[in-house]
Amino acid sequence: MIRLDAVGLHYVQGAGPGPEVLRDLTFVIPEGGFRWLLGPSGAGKSSLLRLLHLAVLPTSGRLSLLDVDVGATGRHNLALLRRRIGMVFQDFRLLPHLTAFDNVALPLRLAGQPEAQVRAHVTEMLHWVQLGRKLEARPAQLSGGEQQRVAVARAVVGRPHILLADEPTGNLDEVQSERLMLLFKEMNRLGTTVIVATHNEALVQRHPGQSLRLEHGRLVDHD
Ligand SMILES: Nc1ncnc2c1ncn2[C@@H]1O[C@H](COP(=O)(O)OP(=O)(O)OP(=O)(O)O)[C@@H](O)[C@H]1O
Numbered sequence: 048m049i050r051l052d053a054v055g056l057h058y059v060q061g062a063g064p065g066p067e068v069l070r071d072l073t074f075v076i077p078e079g080g081f082r083w084l085l086g087p088s089g090a091g092k093s094s095l096l097r098l099l100h101l102a103v104l105p106t107s108g109r110l111s112l113l114d115v116d117v118g119a120t121g122r123h124n125l126a127l128l129r130r131r132i133g134m135v136f137q138d139f140r141l142l143p144h145l146t147a148f149d150n151v152a153l154p155l156r157l158a159g160q161p162e163a164q165v166r167a168h169v170t171e172m173l174h175w176v177q178l179g180r181k182l183e184a185r186p187a188q189l190s191g192g193e194q195q196r197v198a199v200a201r202a203v204v205g206r207p208h209i210l211l212a213d214e215p216t217g218n219l220d221e222v223q224s225e226r227l228m229l230l231f232k233e234m235n236r237l238g239t240t241v242i243v244a245t246h247n248e249a250l251v252q253r254h255p256g257q258s259l260r261l262e263h264g265r266l267v268d269h270d
């Protein structure tokens with residue numbers, strides 16, 4: 048369960064707080080839910096996903112994730128909680144010195160999985176996103192869409208409880224985008240809570256689902 052009560056976020060700018068980029072957000076997403084996250088550029092979609100990934104903490108209000116009150120728990124628990132959340136970053140954030148294989152393996156190795164298991168899961172996942180021939184390529188040797196698929200594989204390989212995807216089809220063609228949606232929907236069917244930020248209206252129309260819509264950092268519509 049994801050619960051926000053009057054959550055606000057300021058980024059720090061210079062010595063003081065910058066403008067409030069998220070304001071008064073109150074909503075609940077039940078365990079196993081699916082939500083599109085919509086709204087114009089600059090509305091705060093990535094900022095909200097950053098909050099839900101615990102990369103930043105609310106500057107006001109209360110956020111609870113997987114039944115943990117994020118403001119009331121320690122750093123160690125936050126780190127553990129974070130491992131249960133998969134994130135596809137809008138700008139991929141692959142580690143440039145690691146191969147596609149090692150980028151995707153990272154969350155499993157951090158979680159201490161045995162290497163044989165890591166090899167099996169990573170190989171399967173990279174084949175699924177049709178990168179089975181690029182296991183040893185580094186990010187600089189991959190196209191934008193290929194890097195995006197590595198980022199997706201890394202986010203889902205650990206079967207997270209919550210999957211956050213920030214414009215995950217931004218560099219993909221329609222066939223690849225549909226394939227990705229199949230993957231996200233299957234994970235959702237198996238119990239992962241999925242939130243997908245996108246500008247891709249056609250994709251949303253092909254896959255109707257509940258949505259959160261942001262404008263100027265506020266929730267303007269949700270069902
Ligand atoms: N690190 C930061 N420091 C200060 N302000 C920031 C930072 N990151 C984002 N912002 C500001 O927060 C607001 C929301 O940005 P955000 O990236 O969340 O929007 P978005 O909805 O994801 O947009 P897009 O659709 O273009 O990805 C913008 O006004 C942006 O300038």
Ligand SMILES: [Mg+2]
Pocket residue numbers: 092093094137213
């Ligand atoms: Mg964004």
